[in-house]
Amino acid sequence: MLPGEKKYPNIFSPIQIGKFWAKNRIKYASTETNFNYSDGFVSEKELAYIEAHSRGGSGIVTTQGAYTDPRGEGQGYMGMMGIWDDKFIPGLKKMADVIHQGDALACLQLMHCGRVGGINLPYTVGPSAIKQRLRRFRPQRKMSIPEVEECIQEHIDGARRAAEAGYEIIEISGIVGYLISNFISKFTNWRSDEYGGDIQGRSAFMRKIVEGIRKEIGPDIALGIRLCGWEMLDDVEGNTEEESLESIKIAEAAGCDYISVTVGWQESLGSVISRDIPMGEWLYVAEKTKKAVKIPVSMAYRLFVPEIPEKAIAEGKLDIWEMCRPQIADPALPNKIKWDRQEDIIPCIACQVCLARLFRDAPVTCTVRPSCGHEGEREWGYYGFPKAEVKRKIIVAGAGIAGLQAACIAAEKGHEVTVYEKTGHIGGQWYYASRNPWGEKSSKYWDDQEFMRWINNTKTQCDKSGVKFALNTPVTKELLEKEKPDSLVIATGAVPEVPDIPGADKPHVVSMFDVFTGKAKLGKNVVILGGSGAAISLALFVVGKMEKEKVKDYNLAMIDPAPRFGWDVNPSYIWRYRLRLRQAKVQQLTYGQAKKITEKGVVADWTIVERKTKEKKQFKNQTVPADTVILSRLVSSKELSYGSFKADTAMIGDCVWVRRGIDAIQDGYRLGMRF
Numbered sequence: 001m002l003p004g005e006k007k008y009p010n011i012f013s014p015i016q017i018g019k020f021w022a023k024n025r026i027k028y029a030s031t032e033t034n035f036n037y038s039d040g041f042v043s044e045k046e047l048a049y050i051e052a053h054s055r056g057g058s059g060i061v062t063t064q065g066a067y068t069d070p071r072g073e074g075q076g077y078m079g080m081m082g083i084w085d086d087k088f089i090p091g092l093k094k095m096a097d098v099i100h101q102g103d104a105l106a107c108l109q110l111m112h113c114g115r116v117g118g119i120n121l122p123y124t125v126g127p128s129a130i131k132q133r134l135r136r137f138r139p140q141r142k143m144s145i146p147e148v149e150e151c152i153q154e155h156i157d158g159a160r161r162a163a164e165a166g167y168e169i170i171e172i173s174g175i176v177g178y179l180i181s182n183f184i185s186k187f188t189n190w191r192s193d194e195y196g197g198d199i200q201g202r203s204a205f206m207r208k209i210v211e212g213i214r215k216e217i218g219p220d221i222a223l224g225i226r227l228c229g230w231e232m233l234d235d236v237e238g239n240t241e242e243e244s245l246e247s248i249k250i251a252e253a254a255g256c257d258y259i260s261v262t263v264g265w266q267e268s269l270g271s272v273i274s275r276d277i278p279m280g281e282w283l284y285v286a287e288k289t290k291k292a293v294k295i296p297v298s299m300a301y302r303l304f305v306p307e308i309p310e311k312a313i314a315e316g317k318l319d320i321w322e323m324c325r326p327q328i329a330d331p332a333l334p335n336k337i338k339w340d341r342q343e344d345i346i347p348c349i350a351c352q353v354c355l356a357r358l359f360r361d362a363p364v365t366c367t368v369r370p371s372c373g374h375e376g377e378r379e380w381g382y383y384g385f386p387k388a389e390v391k392r393k394i395i396v397a398g399a400g401i402a403g404l405q406a407a408c409i410a411a412e413k414g415h416e417v418t419v420y421e422k423t424g425h426i427g428g429q430w431y432y433a434s435r436n437p438w439g440e441k442s443s444k445y446w447d448d449q450e451f452m453r454w455i456n457n458t459k460t461q462c463d464k465s466g467v468k469f470a471l472n473t474p475v476t477k478e479l480l481e482k483e484k485p486d487s488l489v490i491a492t493g494a495v496p497e498v499p500d501i502p503g504a505d506k507p508h509v510v511s512m513f514d515v516f517t518g519k520a521k522l523g524k525n526v527v528i529l530g531g532s533g534a535a536i537s538l539a540l541f542v543v544g545k546m547e548k549e550k551v552k553d554y555n556l557a558m559i560d561p562a563p564r565f566g567w568d569v570n571p572s573y574i575w576r577y578r579l580r581l582r583q584a585k586v587q588q589l590t591y592g593q594a595k596k597i598t599e600k601g602v603v604a605d606w607t608i609v610e611r612k613t614k615e616k617k618q619f620k621n622q623t624v625p626a627d628t629v630i631l632s633r634l635v636s637s638k639e640l641s642y643g644s645f646k647a648d649t650a651m652i653g654d655c656v657w658v659r660r661g662i663d664a665i666q667d668g669y670r671l672g673m674r675f
Helices: 005-009 044-057 085-099 143-165 179-184 204-217 240-256 284-293 307-314 323-328 333-338 353-359 399-410 428-433 445-463 475-484 511-519 533-548 571-583 659-675
Strands: 016-017 020-022 025-029 058-067 105-110 124-126 140-142 169-174 222-230 258-263 297-299 320-323 392-397 416-421 468-471 487-490 494-496 507-513 525-529 557-559 587-589 595-596 601-609 618-625 627-632 632-635 650-651
Touching: 005 333, 020 320, 025 487, 044 058, 044 085, 044 204, 058 085, 058 169, 085 105, 085 143, 105 143, 143 169, 143 204, 169 179, 169 204, 179 204, 179 222, 204 222, 204 240, 222 240, 222 284, 222 627, 240 258, 240 284, 240 333, 258 284, 258 320, 284 297, 284 307, 284 618, 320 323, 323 333, 353 571, 392 399, 392 475, 399 416, 399 428, 399 445, 399 659, 428 445, 428 511, 428 533, 507 511, 511 533, 525 601, 533 557, 533 571, 557 601, 587 601, 587 618
Parallel strands: 025 058, 025 320, 058 105, 105 169, 124 140, 169 222, 222 258, 258 297, 297 320, 392 416, 392 487, 416 468, 487 650, 507 627, 525 557, 525 627, 557 587
Antiparallel strands: 016 020, 494 632, 595 601, 601 618
């Protein structure tokens, strides 16, 4: 028995699904990638991606959803697999064979995307024609009874093809706003025929699909379904948790061998899988489901570390630990846990870049794993980099995320790497963003602390590869003349811009970095100059700080020339951040220009656009009260004191130009590949 198997005996115990036994209770969840061809055929890129997951150690590996209809009404993603014709069987069989090579059970998911489908059509279909809440999706058309019955048969035919392709498990998707969930939910099903009405009627579409598939494939193939345990659609009169639970019971009675339970829809107003939800938050939904059914229950969503599902399985709240994003970040996560090498796991930071890419009809990528989508390309080093033919001495100036990533890859390839950092810590902006306004030892949850998981992991990998670190040591001309490196990597990041206005040098004007570390003290009236994602992170930190210190009647304002703040923040987050700022009564002074800073505050011009009427109100030479002014508009650091250094030199990250975290890590990774 391996160390991790002893440490997590429940996770690594086998489990029976139908007539099959999975070697452990880890299930790689169905994940759309946009890697496949637009006509539905499986691509080599997708096969290489799935191979990484099959080799990674999961007991069950699930394919991405395959759409079941030839019209494309069920296709919700540009690179989505098809299963609506026998011509797809050979490619699907290749995928099943790849999964079996890793000694995992192969699970194929059937998915009709319903009101979020029809990616190449001017319309979507569903039980009723309900107005879309998200602008991305097309108008919905009501399905006739013959169309409903045709769709049921298409699911059954898809299941037959999956069985012929060699899959042990067939999974039906009925979550997040896809077609089956559209029928089950009161929000989207206003029908009065046999497919509408009460929860029994609204579940009839799902029930007939399950019963039809079970009859088609017989008892020797396992059958599961993903259903919503709580829709989080109370604001539009969606299903209650009790109604959702009833639909799950109906699925069990119809012939399902397991239930994968989820929370929320794409149209839910609440947060579900983002970083602001503590890990394990939704286990109560799995526990309620477990008490209501006799078949195994699996769950994903904010279960990133093994301690949580291990405890949940031991307590009877869960049977199977399901993961999507944590295994996008590291497909080898199960094996690393099994060997008790958690320090080697590339940690998902719930940034949602993978999801945002899908919504832009682009292939999935990953902030913390640049090799995502390149598993079959040797030069990207997913399975390890070969040692360089010529060993170099490399100096990295800056221990932010770009510098850390470059150092990590270069050292893995056998080079001698030293990272110099002028501050006393590593991680750059991510280090500052992860500071907890309630105190570093506080038990109060602060979502951006998850950035430190990646910083700590990358530092560990650097240490294992022999990277040396010199903190509180800037790179200078004298240091370069002494060390004589073969290559210099400039990764000095970005710094808050000091505006060229009167009063910018006053003592109550401080850097955002000093606010995060507590070096700068805050008054009751605070103005932030800046409106990017960094400024919003700072504003939320200040709000938390004021709450912690119980400061009453404080004022916080943000001033920036942008028409909307947070333009560089992932869509999954920005609307919630803006909501939190409004709830905290933070003034967002758009189209703003600070003109001077006085002891009383910031004199500025700005324009406010009313959200509903779009009416513009201009303000000129107004004083925004401030006893603390925080600089947060970042610009590239130009502190380059390297003299006439002539050797190989490269600049990466924000010191080139200020971008997002994924760009900095990609810069570092690609440069490391080059060495």
